[in-house]
Amino acid sequence: SAPLLKVDNLTTHFHTSRGDVQAVRGVSFDVKPGEILGIVGESGSGKSITCLSVLGLLKANGEVVDGSADFEGKQLTGLSDKDLRAIRGDDIAMIFQDPMTSLNPTLTVGEQLIETIVAHKPVSRGEARKRALELFELVKIPSAASRLDNYPHEFSGGMRQRVMIAMALTCDPKLLIADEPTTALDVTIQRQILLLLKDLQEKLGMAIILITHDLGVIAEVADRILVMYGGMVMETGDVYDVFESPQHPYTTGLLDSIPDVRSHKKERLTPIPGSPPDMLRPPEGCPFAPRCPHAMQQCLEAMPPLFERPNAKPTVHEARCWLHHDDAPDSLKAIFKAP
Ligand code: SF4
């Protein structure tokens, strides 16, 4: 089916007194209707900025300097603030890590939901309250009817995130962008919120972009995954393919740093040593080279393209790594041979 969102060669800079921070460098991907795309990477990898660029929500010194984003065939990049706001209110909704910053502490959550609903739809306040209650039930807030009259601080972190999700659903979005929605929550609550998102995706058929630094989160719910590093896409593919046969040393490093999702072992494993590149002066070659255990001379000199894995169909599985080049030493190529 035609993609809902199509991002092509998106390139975003932040203009600073020290020069341009190249936060997003030629990112391309699409999101199909009803799918969950997980975008994963360490902080500073460009994953949030990619989505903020798409939505026209960059800070004043941020600029999309190249590339485009299409939503249902409509070009988002270059739209006026007014038109973008209309699309954000209608078709695309976003939720963030800390619901408290997006909720008004002086109004009951019911009041805030009702206000959002009547701002979008020609309905009476009574009808809006009915809809608010339905949404509270949809996101499984216990004793929904009485909870509508509570203030944000009267909810636990997990319940507050449910309120935010209900708020995001007021416009019946076709796409929900969730940026680290569970990062502030403890593991049990985190899991409940992820399962809720999955459940909503199935019930409502909306697409979700789930941004996270935690591959474990992706494993729970995503259909497809985009691994970002240094403002670029390092690997993309079906979530099963990527977890079973990662094709990029950075992905392998991320996988080694989370508890084994299949065996449900609890211990934290090795984090990847080193730190992400300085995006003021990103390296010419592979951005991961300084941290990569397999780096070759070529990696320092030239940016690897995305190499497509030959037999991963129907979902494209590709990785930006010179180890997939025909000329790479056989001993190193063997690293990525499927088991
Ligand atoms: Fe490592 Fe080279 Fe592949 Fe980059 S291109 S991930 S440095 S092997």
Ligand code: MG
């Ligand atoms: Mg972020």
